[in-house]
Amino acid sequence: MRVLLARMDNLGDVLLAGPAVRAVAARADEVALLCGPRGRAAADMLPGVDRVLEWCAPWIDPEPEPVDPAEIARLTRMVGGFDRALIFTSFHQSPLPLALVLRMAGVGWIGGISADYPGSLLDLRLRLDEPGRGDIPETERMLALAAEAGFPSPADTRLRVREPLPDMSALTGTPPGERGHVVVHPGTSVPARAWPAERCAEAVRLLAGAGHRVLVTGHHQEKDLTARVAGDAGVDLGGRTSLAELAAVLAGARVVVAGNTGPAHLAAAVGTPVVSLFAPTVPAARWAPYGVPTVLLGDQNAPCKGTRARACPVPGHPCLSSVTGRHVVAAVEHLMEVAP
Numbered sequence: 001m002r003v004l005l006a007r008m009d010n011l012g013d014v015l016l017a018g019p020a021v022r023a024v025a026a027r028a029d030e031v032a033l034l035c036g037p038r039g040r041a042a043a044d045m046l047p048g049v050d051r052v053l054e055w056c057a058p059w060i061d062p063e064p065e066p067v068d069p070a071e072i073a074r075l076t077r078m079v080g081g082f083d084r085a086l087i088f089t090s091f092h093q094s095p096l097p098l099a100l101v102l103r104m105a106g107v108g109w110i111g112g113i114s115a116d117y118p119g120s121l122l123d124l125r126l127r128l129d130e131p132g133r134g135d136i137p138e139t140e141r142m143l144a145l146a147a148e149a150g151f152p153s154p155a156d157t158r159l160r161v162r163e164p165l166p167d168m169s170a171l172t173g174t175p176p177g178e179r180g181h182v183v184v185h186p187g188t189s190v191p192a193r194a195w196p197a198e199r200c201a202e203a204v205r206l207l208a209g210a211g212h213r214v215l216v217t218g219h220h221q222e223k224d225l226t227a228r229v230a231g232d233a234g235v236d237l238g239g240r241t242s243l244a245e246l247a248a249v250l251a252g253a254r255v256v257v258a259g260n261t262g263p264a265h266l267a268a269a270v271g272t273p274v275v276s277l278f279a280p281t282v283p284a285a286r287w288a289p290y291g292v293p294t295v296l297l298g299d300q301n302a303p304c305k306g307t308r309a310r311a312c313p314v315p316g317h318p319c320l321s322s323v324t325g326r327h328v329v330a331a332v333e334h335l336m337e338v339a340p
Contacts, residue, residue, distance in 0.1 A: 001027070004053075004082040004107065006034040006098055007043075008060040009090070010189060011243075011262030013138065014039035014046070015269050016290060017088050019157040020142035022048040024086065027151055034079065036061055038189075041243040042262070045161040053078055059097045062310070072101060080105040086149055087112040088142045091129045091286070092308065096121055111149045113141065124149055135285035158291035159269035165248035171237065172215060174252040179272070181213040182332060183250055185258040186229045187222040192304065192312045193260045195277040195320045200229040202325030203257065208233035210329060215253070217246060217263065255332045259320075260287055268292045273335040275328055279312075279319050280305040293339040295331035297323045 003024050007017045014035055025031045025048030032051040035043040038061070043052045055075050058064035079085070085107045087095035095112030099121040102110050111124030118125050126148050128136060136144070143153045167176050174180035184207070186200040200216075207214045216230040218238040226238025241249060246263065250256055251270035258264040259277045267274050273293040278284045280300045288294060302319035304312065 001084065002030045002032070002082050003028040004032050004034060004079055004085040004102075005088065006085065006095075007039060007088040007142075008034065008036045008055075008057040008098070009093075010036075010038045011042040012265040012287075013090070014042040015159055015161075015262070015265040016138040016287075017142050018046050018048075018159050018161075018269065019139055019154060020086075020088065020146040020151075021046050022154050022160070023143060023146045023151040024048070024149075025050075026154065032082070042266075045244060045247070047160050047162055057098065060093060075101055076105045079107065082107050084109045084149070085111070086145055088145065089113060090138065090141075111145060113145055135283045137288075137290055138286050139290045141286075158271070159265065161244075161247055161266070161269045165251055165270070166245050168241075168245055168248040168252065171240070172249055172252050173213060176252075179252055179254045181215050181253050182207055183215050183217055183253040183256045183258075183267075183272075184229065184234065185217045185256065185261070185263045186225055187218045188259045188261040190261075190281075190310045192281050192309045192317075193279045193320075195259055195323065196317065197225060197228055199321065199323065199325060201231055203328040204229055204231065204234040206325045206329045207332065210333075212332070215249060217241065217249060255335045257328055257332065260284075264289050273339045275331040275335065277320055277323060277328075281307050281309050293335055295335060297327055297331060 007014050030050050033043045033049045034053045036056050040054050058067050085102050087098050089095050099110050109123045112122050113126045113128050115129050188194045204214050214234040216226045216234045218226040220239035223238040226236050230236035250267045250272050253272050255273050256267040257275040268289040274289040276296050278296050278298045281304050299319045303314050
């Protein structure tokens with residue numbers, strides 16, 4: 001049985017699909033994962049994935065190009081030949097555009113979660129977003145679809161990445177297999193979810209003053225931010241790691257401090273506790289770090305709650321600017337006590 005799985009959005013969303021991917025892989029002969037360019041690096045790291053297919057879906061990507069018939073034709077050729085397909089989506093996304101393309105490609109059985117009537121596009125229509133049902137963690141949402149399709153959940157439903165990870169001890173100062181430092185990751189893909197840089201820098205100074213070795217991480221486009229946040233108190237690793245190397249840096253941390261962004265889920269995938277600076281533009285019950293000890297900081301009842309805003313709609317960004325460096329230090333020390 002050749003199964004195509006799809007998760008078309010960001011790095012963190014792809015990581016959250018990992019347990020469902022492993023559920024399918026336990027009973028399938030081949031598992032291919034269709035993802036967008038923003039999630040590709042994470043898809044390459046998921047256990048259970050035999051092959052990764054990359055295509056940017058204009059109905060999912062936050063900065064979409066116009067729909068191109070030639071690109072739709074290319075996708076149709078790409079996804080042909082699979083026996084089954086499961087389309088993983090969040091509550092605000094529809095599986096139906098991709099299901100139509102899969103039907104055109106000749107995929108004989110397709111499952112997805114859909115509030116909308118799918119006609120003949122879905123063989124399995126799971127409904128999880130009815131009013132009053134409450135928020136379901138993204139990972140459990142995808143596991144539910146896999147289970148309904150005949151792929152029961154694995155005994156271990158925590159997030160995972162492929163191992164072994166690179167040895168980053170020369171950069172971090174923490175020996176392989178040990179946890180010794182604290183990571184602060186100030187960047188986010190969505191500005192509304194970012195803790196103010198001056199607060200991040202304050203936390204780095206206070207953590208260093210409390211005796212912690214603090215590493216500040218970020219991709220190459222965030223080097224100015226990581227340098228500012230690290231200052232003289234932290235070690236600036238901005239732009240110095242691939243995703244697999246970042247995973248190794250996070251795996252060596254005792255605690256990771258991050259916003260609602262991919263590296264928070266990567267930290268969960270390597271089993272590291274997270275201080276989550278979470279803006280309530282999306283529900284924490286759905287997207288908080290999954291399966292690891294977590295302290296959630298940020299006003300979850302701020303006026304931006306549930307808006308899914310990419311730029312903060314409230315002057316002063318109160319949901320996160322109200323969190324101080326001392327709040328973060330206290331949260332880090334709490335996690336060190338409960339998950340030494």
